Amino acid sequence: MKYTTRHKRTHTKQRPAWLTLLIVSLAVFNVPEALTGAGVALPGVAAQMHSSAQALQWVVVGFNVTFASLMLAFGTLADRVGRRRIFLIGITVFGVAAAVCTFAGSILVLDIARAVGGIGASATLTAGSALIASRFHGAARVRAFGIFGTAIGAGLAFGPLISGAVDSATGWRGVFAIPAALGLLVALVARPMLDESRNAAAHRLDWPGTITFTAGLFLFIFALVEAPAFGWISPVVLGSLAAFVALMLVFHAVEKRHPTPMFDLSLLRHARFMGVSLAAMALAFSLLPLLVLLPTYFSAVEGYSALHAGGVLLLFTAPMVLMPMFAGLVNRVLSMRAQLTVAMVLVAGGMTWLTVIGPGVGIGTLAGPLLVTGIGYGGTLAVLDGAAISSVDLPKAGMATGMFNAFRLTGDTAAAAVGGSLLVSVTAARLTGKVPDPDAVTEQLNGGIHTTLPAATGAFTSALHVVLWLGAALALITVPVLLRTMRPQSSPSLVVARSEGVVAEEPAAEQVH
Secondary structure (H helix, E strand, O other): OOOOOOOOOOOOOOOOHHHHHHHHHHHHHHHHHHHHHHHHHHHHHHHHHOOOHHHHHHHHHHHHHHHHHOHHHHHHHHHHHOHHHHHHHHHHHHHHHHHHHHOOOOHHHHHHHHHHHHHHHHHHHHHHHHHHHHHOOHHHHHHHHHHHHHHHHHHHHHHHHHHHHHHHHHOHHHHHHHHHHHHHHHHHHHHHHOOOEEEOOOOOOOHHHHHHHHHHHHHHHHHHHHHHHHOOOOHHHHHHHHHHHHHHHHHHHHHHHOOOOOOOHHHHHOHHHHHHHHHHHHHHHHHHHHHHHHHHHHHHHHOOOHHHHHHHHHHHHHHHHHHHHHHHHHHHHOOHHHHHHHHHHHHHHHHHHHHHOOOOOOHHHHHHHHHHHHHHHHHHHOOHHHHHHOOOOHHHHHHHHHHHHHHHHHHHHHHHHHHHHHHHHHHHHHHOOOOOOHHHHHHHHHOOOOOOOHHHHHHHHHHHHHHHHHHHHHHHHHHHHHHHHOOOOOOOOOOOOOOOOOOOOOOOOEEEO
């Protein structure tokens, strides 16, 4: 008897691409919402845990350090081991870390959980953008990343208001419970709805570069955050800064010799790319102080609830969502160079105008400067990524995107650390000789504990003005930098669709399962 074996060829049907976009957008909305929500929660954390100003800063800064330093590493890992796998790991870690924050019994546990959450957020955002790039192509990809970017912008814009409402209703723990629940829900439903994809030609992870960059950034931020407590010229602070410099020198040497570096150092010689990157870093000193420090100021000086503070901040954040919608109209009238220049002038002017803030200030007085700053920042969101990517040759566009995001997030981290440290140092200096215990009063103010003592509110306001002037100065300084570095190029500019973290070129050697 003759037997024959029939081989059946099986095909795995791909899930609808819109499912990928929906799931990733829900996940990435969670990331900026968790970042901005932390600022709203800080007064409640301080009141319950009686923590120092430095420990409170790490609730925000710890998340930012890990988030910023690991994005390029997770981009490589996602390409090699699977984008869905890294996305699922990332959103699960993010959700579990937020859940730990919800039930944290000490400020140390809260700080560590936030840093772990930053790792998860970095993996989520990086792998999520790669998943979208693998499922959409051409014009559809541009539209998909428009939705992706809107989800991030919505998280930034409405995070303070949502967190303020939750904080007022349930307390500060509820602020972390929302991203925990949403993150774990996405992790639960995402696995059967997402297709796996990899890049067969992906390079190996640059472990030496990742380790030296992450450690160096941590030591730099550690020095900035802890300087008010140890002293700016203390051995701890100076030693941390010296170690940071040493690690950056090692990082530079490693990247020059590594066959597949996480940073392409040749991009640092592109004046146009560096000009745009510096502008993004400068903008962080307007975004982070307003999102993180203003809620604390409103609580300590004005006695606002978290919901009230979140509502006022909507004047700043809402234009950040609305402005990119008018990008097409503005592009017909102004060049990219002109758009960025005007936007930076608006940010500088708004930050300067915001120094009218003081005890008893009304929302009518704050509306103008907050709206102007928000319009300026929103204007940069419409063109900043495209300006960075189009400033280099197309083969380097992917690396330029990763480096640009690393620069921008490093700026966010530094801005949060510098702003918080200035607020502590200047407040304590202004209170010296005016109150019996300047350090204790400074701790209370930075914890958002309401006071009507004129010396205290005056000192805290003066410190906030210093932070605002710094943001205005950095924004203004970038104007001549942009005008010089973004001069019209003799060769036709590259046509690269702007997206949040991924350029509009087809991924090479894709494998989709």
